Amino acid sequence: MKILLINPPERFFPGSGSMVAGLPLGIMYIAGVLEQNGYHDVEILDTLIADFKPQKKLDVIYYGMSWEKISEEIERRQPDIVGISSPFTAQIENAIQVSEMVKDVDNDILTIVGGPHVSVRPIEFLKDARHVDIAVIGEGEYTMLDILKYYEGKKNISEIEGISYRKDNDIILNPPRTFIKNLDEIPFPAYHMVDMEKYLNPRKFRYRATRYLREISMITSRGCPFNCVFCSIHLHMGKIWRAHSKEYIISHLEHVVNNYGVNHIHFEDDNLTLNISRFVDILDSIAAEGIKFTWDVPNGVRADRLTIDILKKMRDSGCTNINIGVESGSQYILDNIINKQLRLEDVIETAKMCRESNIEVNAFYVIGFPGEKKQDMEQTIQLSLMLKKKYGVNMNLLVATPLYGTRLYDICRENGYLTQELTPRALSEGTQVYGRGLIKTPDFTPEEVKEIALKAVGVHSRLSLLSYFQKPRVALRMAVRNPREVLRFIRKTLRL
Secondary structure (H helix, E strand, C coil): CCEEEEECCEEECCCCCCCCCCCCHHHHHHHHHHHHCCCCCEEEEEHHHHCCCEEEECCEEEECCCHHHHHHHHHHHCCCEEEEECCCHHHHHHHHHHHHHHHHHCCCCEEEEECHHHHHCHHHHHHHCCCCCEEECCCCHHHHHHHHHHHCCCCCHHHCCCEEEEECCEEEECCCCCCCCCHHHCCCCCHHHCCHHHHHCCCCCCCCCCCCCCEEEECCEECCCCCCCCCCHHHHHCCCCEECCHHHHHHHHHHHHHHHCCCEEEECCCCCCCCHHHHHHHHHHHHHHCCCCEEEEEEEECHHHCCHHHHHHHHHCCEEEEEEEEECCCHHHHHHHHCCCCCHHHHHHHHHHHHHHCCEEEEEEEECCCCCCHHHHHHHHHHHHHHHHHHCCEEEEEECCCCCCCHHHHHHHHHCCECCCCCHHHHHHHCCCCCCCCECECCECHHHHHHHHHHHHHHHHHHHHHHHHCCHHHHHHHHHHCHHHHHHHHHHHHHC
């Protein structure tokens, strides 16, 4: 039995986010579990890394292997089962197109798709994706293992938890699967099944575009117990926070540093510091074991979990910068609209401590929530400017986007606040300040939100440009490493 796991191409629209790609950890974890359980004929096809050059068709930019080449690869490898990843609703059409190509090659290939979008809308997804046989809901490692047993005739499909599938002309939804409690039982991602040098070559392929290092992402925990109005994490990873042990993480770090020469890691946890004693133990162990690498936390950490002593430990263990989720500059909006459970005093104190600890800080802000007024949005912008001028906190400003399954989506749908159907393109463009917002309330229009956002981005960009001129060595180093990016940033800033 041959199993092929595919990471599809991606497409981007005017006003949507830029390309962010890296190790396809989801299918690499699945590959590792399958191999651990005796299924050794497993291959990974990452269509993004195989052909990274962008191709523009009309106003859409495609990244990844051509559709013709993907079809040729499927035919050449002759799989019995194909698993397709789909991490974002905005990219779901690409997963569907890959499934169609699989069936064109051989209609008997069992085709499976998983990911957050599929987990939230499995029945609707299968209605749209007529060439997909099974939709995986939630964590896919052991669900995929059960599907292989079903394929071998060792398990009834009705007994597999966490899937939706076709039966005659009906779509069946099985009971949910319990989330994995002991994450340590999962092997490391199957690094040996991909060409690591293609991901790690800093001149050819950059993931988070940080420092031109040999960088990868790593996840040390899953789930989040909080319930922010806009967040969909708990819908596919659960509200119960589960984490790898300190021993597992140290072993994992040593594995990638020693065997692949990794020197920068993005810890992609959704709540890395929830158990602060565990987090501190990990930092102490990194120092004790002498593991040399730098790291950051692109998904963010809570500002109310950090102290000056912890930040210094983070710096000493290699932390270069952190992201914090501020969301709003209005305590009322944080408490009554977003349900963030965060005090702005803690945000300011954390920014101050990061400056003292010499750790760069980026902050996430979101504007455009139902119940928010324009003066609340301006309050958020004013907080961001204060933090920038006083503590050097960089701004990452987003527009509230009603993702399927979130409370924000329910509020917008029930009150008629959606400006258009939530297509992949609309969702792709809706989050970014340069795109088109999806929410209109009696208090604001998408155009008004965009005007506020672009004005703020312009001010922050000019402040950032000024700070680079004040640090000539840093600016020179950036200019030498990537002159085109520096020139693009300067032109963009001057236009705002």
